[in-house]
Amino acid sequence: MEIVERLLKGDAGAAARLISMAEDEDPRAVKALSALHAHTGKAQIIGVTGPPGAGKSTVIDQAVKVYRKKGCKVGILAIDPTSPFTGGAILGDRIRMQQHSTDPGVFIRSMGTRGWTGGLSKGTASAIKILDALGMDPIIVETVGAGQSEVEIVRSAHSVLIVEVPGLGDDIQAFKAGILEIGDVFVVNKADREGADKAVAELRAMLETCQEPRAWAPPVLKASARDGAGIGEVVDALDSHFAFIKQSGAKDLKDRASAEREFMEVLRDRLAKYITEKVVRKGEFDALVERILRRQLDPYSAAEKLLEPIEKGK
Amino acid sequence: MERKIRVLIAKPGLDGHDRGAKVVARALRDAGFEVIYTGLHQTPEQIVSTAVQEDVDAIGLSCLSGAHMTLFPRVVELLRERGADDIIVSGGGIVPEEDVPKLKTAGIAAVFGPGTPLKDIVEFHKKALRKR
Numbered sequence A: 001m002e003i004v005e006r007l008l009k010g011d012a013g014a015a016a017r018l019i020s021m022a023e024d025e026d027p028r029a030v031k032a033l034s035a036l037h038a039h040t041g042k043a044q045i046i047g048v049t050g051p052p053g054a055g056k057s058t059v060i061d062q063a064v065k066v067y068r069k070k071g072c073k074v075g076i077l078a079i080d081p082t083s084p085f086t087g088g089a090i091l092g093d094r095i096r097m098q099q100h101s102t103d104p105g106v107f108i109r110s111m112g113t114r115g116w117t118g119g120l121s122k123g124t125a126s127a128i129k130i131l132d133a134l135g136m137d138p139i140i141v142e143t144v145g146a147g148q149s150e151v152e153i154v155r156s157a158h159s160v161l162i163v164e165v166p167g168l169g170d171d172i173q174a175f176k177a178g179i180l181e182i183g184d185v186f187v188v189n190k191a192d193r194e195g196a197d198k199a200v201a202e203l204r205a206m207l208e209t210c211q212e213p214r215a216w217a218p219p220v221l222k223a224s225a226r227d228g229a230g231i232g233e234v235v236d237a238l239d240s241h242f243a244f245i246k247q248s249g250a251k252d253l254k255d256r257a258s259a260e261r262e263f264m265e266v267l268r269d270r271l272a273k274y275i276t277e278k279v280v281r282k283g284e285f286d287a288l289v290e291r292i293l294r295r296q297l298d299p300y301s302a303a304e305k306l307l308e309p310i311e312k313g314k
Numbered sequence B: 001m002e003r004k005i006r007v008l009i010a011k012p013g014l015d016g017h018d019r020g021a022k023v024v025a026r027a028l029r030d031a032g033f034e035v036i037y038t039g040l041h042q043t044p045e046q047i048v049s050t051a052v053q054e055d056v057d058a059i060g061l062s063c064l065s066g067a068h069m070t071l072f073p074r075v076v077e078l079l080r081e082r083g084a085d086d087i088i089v090s091g092g093g094i095v096p097e098e099d100v101p102k103l104k105t106a107g108i109a110a111v112f113g114p115g116t117p118l119k120d121i122v123e124f125h126k127k128a129l130r131k132r
């Protein structure tokens, strides 16, 4: 496929188009993604989350600078919520990252959640693969920390960076409780403001009380992303975490779980498609519903009967 | 799944007024578009590079500084260089009447002056879907 060849040669336009096709569930994307699979699995995937306005995009912007100095090519996926009412979205994370927009070693893509309540759009997993095949490493995924998305991000990321700010107070204890368990590195941003040291101390105390002692003790750092202070240390901590999980075997476990989940998802999709195409469209479904309704048939036996051809094929 | 139209709203040039651009961005969002907003002071190079990475169907440029005659055509020219000239470019802001034909010749598909109804801008972009 031409688009795959172009992408593997480093063509950003090809990667960009493929991400759109994957997001729109264009059937051609499946072919391309299957050809790309062998070229993926190389990058460190970093999830960045935290409350709205904490400075996630600004932290990423500054971290990209550090990574570029080290010679890394960086991929960024910035995810914002899609309006459930209109299906539209304003994707504004790039505002903070514009200094990198003409750097060929940086690829930034904004994505809407498009109705995936998980906080990570279904296209995100595909986009990660595409950037991986494009040779981006690390790949940084920004999501706003709001409930479920934190859990989703931890599933696809090797390392999770939590961005906090001073003075959030007690009202977000619940938010913190959820986030404490998934963070590998914590940073209190906006340290130019009052209360940063207190916030760091509080977070450390909470980590100690809430978390089982782990082999990896998540560092709590301080940064002021607007002027770049402390961001070098954040990148160092993310590097150390990646080295740690590689060495401890945790990375292999994560990667295995991701592969399992992806495969299962593909299987489910295919099965759902089979049911829609072979059963619902052919009218068989309606006929069976009718019989179920009249108590001539029960749904369990009906399902068994329908799926017989698949099960026979095994 | 249905294709989602993606539009980049960008502000080239030095003026610091993005209220109009934000109003347009919100109107497009409310019409179901994905709007990528990049803030003030963008160079044509930044705009085009962003448009390619974001794979947008259209770019809306807003310029109040009076530099539209150089900035808008430059964006079209750079898109052509990157082989992305199927992205539809429109412009808004303060553009004198006599500049409009010249901008159209330069490849700007539409010019939306002050007071253009938002629904016209929305309607225009509904037809902006790029071929794949």
Ligand SMILES: Nc1nc2c(ncn2[C@@H]2O[C@H](COP(=O)(O)OP(=O)(O)OP(=O)(O)O)[C@@H](O)[C@H]2O)c(=O)[nH]1
Pocket: A051, A052, A053, A054, A055, A056, A057, A058, A059, A093, A096, A144, A189, A190, A191, A192, A193, A223, A224, A225, A226, A227
């Ligand atoms: N004082 C101060 N402000 C900062 C700092 N870092 C970021 N900001 C400001 O905080 C605001 C939000 O920053 P973003 O980077 O957009 O925050 P975000 O978490 O990505 O925001 P969302 O994606 O909208 O949730 C901006 O106005 C930044 O300029 C910092 O270190 N100090």
Ligand SMILES: [Mg+2]
Pocket: A056, A057, A058, A092, A093, A142
């Ligand atoms: Mg952001």
